[in-house]
Amino acid sequence: MSVFTKVSHAQLRKFLKQYPVGPLIGFQGIGEGVENTNYFVDTEDGRWVLTLFERLNYADLPFFLGLMDHLASRGFPSAMPARTHEGGNLTTLNHKPAALVRRLTGQSVLFPNLEQCRQVGRALGELHIDAKSYSGHCDNSRGALWREQTGRLLSRKTRDAGIRKLIDDELAVQMSIDLTSLPQGVIHADLFRDNVLFVDDRLTGVIDFYYACNDSLLYDLAVTVNDWCFEVDGTLNPARWEAMVGAYRSRREFTEAERSAWPLVLRAAALRFWLSRLYDWTFPREGDVVHIKDPDQYRRILLRHREQAPPAL
């Protein structure tokens, strides 16, 4: 659970006066999430989520908030950011950049059924299409350069020879693929199960756009299937995979270059999350309640991709 920055009742009451949302009714810190501080906030005019950005700076945020606004206004189920009386959607609280966004209904699922996987695949395809008309641009902060630099750092730091060898070897293999040669667009880049909300089998929300960026569309699908279609022990769930990939394809057909790059793109996506989790274990952050995810789960997924070819696209 993660609440890095505490907010008092008085601070929040004052903060909310900037927005046309009515007086504060109640608020509560949110346990899930590992990056930012989040609170559920109820006011007389609605239900909101307040985010205090712990690692992102002001200059980065207009891209993410603008994207959520762009998608929500096209009917995509992302949370619309609230605007202040002055018309801005980015403010400050406790010396941190802050935003207030609509609270979406629904719950994330730990064990998705096939219909839910289908809906996620379709939603990802729709996101890629709807975002084509978004004019913002942002490089992937967890792209190839980050993977290489972080991999080298963790490889030097670890005392585990097996981890060192796997990182070094995988980085060497990843040098052979250039994701920028594949079809590009704005991607979510973190569409894990905890970032999708459902009411029964109906997808009601896609949240956490704070890794969104311009990158390979296929990489976004790889991030998504790695989380949704693998068991904790690293084995593939073929029915979920087929449901998700098939639904994505109903919105966008793959190119030949994407079909051949698929095995390495899956590995790049697995490596990214293995490294970020390993980094958080190696260099833990201070906080009131801090949730760190298990890096080993992603080491197993990476190993699986190295040992067995994935189902073809």
Ligand SMILES: Nc1ncnc2c1ncn2[C@@H]1O[C@H](COP(=O)(O)OP(=O)(O)OP(=O)(O)O)[C@@H](O)[C@H]1O
């Ligand atoms: N717009 C929203 N509507 C409803 N619930 C939300 C919304 N935004 C966030 N939440 C809730 O807050 C939790 C944490 O949000 P989020 O996933 O954005 O955390 P984070 O720390 O910013 O990101 P990460 O997933 O990268 O750790 C979510 O799991 C969800 O329960």
Ligand SMILES: N[C@@H](CCO)C(=O)O
């Ligand atoms: N989705 C990420 C955390 C936030 O980027 C993970 O599961 O490691």
